[in-house]
Amino acid sequence: METYKANTGRYETMQYKRCGRSGLLLPAISLGLWHNFGGVDTLENGRKIIHRAFDSGITHFDLANNYGPPPGSAEENFGRILASDLPGYRDELVISTKAGYYMWPGPYGDWGSRKYLISSLDQSLRRMNLDYVDIFYSHRPDPGTPLEETMMALDQLVRQGKTLYVGISNYTAEQTRQAAEILRQLGSPCLIHQPRYSMLDRWVEDGLLDTLEASGIGCIAFSPLAQGILTDKYLDGIPDDSRAGKPTGFLSPDRITDEVIAKVKRLTSIADRRGQSLAQMAIAWLLKDKRVTSVLIGASSVEQLENNLQALQSLQFNEEELQEISTVIEG
Numbered sequence: 001m002e003t004y005k006a007n008t009g010r011y012e013t014m015q016y017k018r019c020g021r022s023g024l025l026l027p028a029i030s031l032g033l034w035h036n037f038g039g040v041d042t043l044e045n046g047r048k049i050i051h052r053a054f055d056s057g058i059t060h061f062d063l064a065n066n067y068g069p070p071p072g073s074a075e076e077n078f079g080r081i082l083a084s085d086l087p088g089y090r091d092e093l094v095i096s097t098k099a100g101y102y103m104w105p106g107p108y109g110d111w112g113s114r115k116y117l118i119s120s121l122d123q124s125l126r127r128m129n130l131d132y133v134d135i136f137y138s139h140r141p142d143p144g145t146p147l148e149e150t151m152m153a154l155d156q157l158v159r160q161g162k163t164l165y166v167g168i169s170n171y172t173a174e175q176t177r178q179a180a181e182i183l184r185q186l187g188s189p190c191l192i193h194q195p196r197y198s199m200l201d202r203w204v205e206d207g208l209l210d211t212l213e214a215s216g217i218g219c220i221a222f223s224p225l226a227q228g229i230l231t232d233k234y235l236d237g238i239p240d241d242s243r244a245g246k247p248t249g250f251l252s253p254d255r256i257t258d259e260v261i262a263k264v265k266r267l268t269s270i271a272d273r274r275g276q277s278l279a280q281m282a283i284a285w286l287l288k289d290k291r292v293t294s295v296l297i298g299a300s301s302v303e304q305l306e307n308n309l310q311a312l313q314s315l316q317f318n319e320e321e322l323q324e325i326s327t328v329i330e331g
């Protein structure tokens with residue numbers, strides 16, 4: 001295995017955007033390790049994707065305690081790659097992790113209690129062999145735990161130096177408003193919200209983005225390609241090696257209906273006219289909104305990552321294109 005040396009031109013092409021009203025800049029495109037970096041995947045492929053990402057100015061890598069499978073293995077693999085290839089670059093990286101979904105048996109390994117969040121981040125730090133993460137998220141709101149308890153746990157982790165910033169994911173606009181207010185009072189402002197957002201899922205436009213803007217919170221959009229549906233991947237059926245085709249993939253084949261594929265084909269012809277792939281147009285379409293700080297993509301190969309990064313070459317839309325896209329996605 002050759003020793004990795006980062007590309008010296010890595011900061012020349014990426015755009016960096018301020019995350020809400022904070023001091024932190026995030027790359028317009030960030031990389032998530034939900035799939036393709038677990039114990040079931042090939043470490044060497046993951047390593048190449050991370051090298052290519054960092055070489056392209058992607059400074060932000062997003063994890064969660066449960067990413068794998070098996071749960072925890074994405075953090076372990078990322079920790080291995082950091083230690084072997086990126087040991088001198090920790091201060092150039094923004095690493096995030098989360099807790100909120102099922103992680104270990106019994107009553108303390110799920111949801112949003114102080115007990116779960118604090119022990120989970122300790123476990124994540126051990127798996128990645130890090131002293132601290134840059135962002136720690138409450139992965140989902142917990143209807144059974146007072147919001148104050150979850151937010152106080154986040155605040156405590158900042159005070160302990162185990163995370164620099166805190167964020168929330170999958171919270172509604174109203175839950176976000178309340179969480180942000182509690183965190184503000186505690187003195188550890190909410191840096192960022194991580195919602196699902198793509199041309200096929202626009203729920204954030206119904207209040208959440210306005211709340212984030214008003215509260216000075218950044219937004220990082222996950223599953224921007226609807227897990228691969230907004231690409232050419234499923235135009236002729238479900239390939240065996242795709243997320244929908246693999247037994248370990250989270251994308252249910254039922255989501256790939258004739259109706260969805262008909263939309264994808266119409267969107268592809270708009271992208272063709274713009275001189276882009278559909279994946280590139282789907283990313284650019286999210287970045288047109290100034291409230292979106294970063295688009296959090298996944299990739300199962302270096303080629304996909306390279307294709308997606310080219311979205312940055314063509315970010316402008318004219319009114320006609322936007323109208324045409326809206327007609328297709330609302331139809």
Ligand SMILES: NC(=O)c1ccc[n+]([C@@H]2O[C@H](COP(=O)([O-])OP(=O)(O)OC[C@H]3O[C@@H](n4cnc5c(N)ncnc54)[C@H](OP(=O)(O)O)[C@@H]3O)[C@@H](O)[C@H]2O)c1
Binds near residue numbers: 031036063224307
């Ligand atoms: N906070 C949360 O609750 C939450 C939930 C989900 C995700 N996330 C975060 O968001 C990140 C991204 O989510 P995601 O992986 O669903 O994002 P995505 O970008 O919508 O989907 C990525 C998948 O699409 C396919 N793909 C990507 N580029 C392609 C291209 N150019 N051509 C063809 N296929 C392409 C690949 O799937 P194949 O394997 O089929 O090639 C790839 O793994 C995650 O890693 C995680 O960090 C957060």
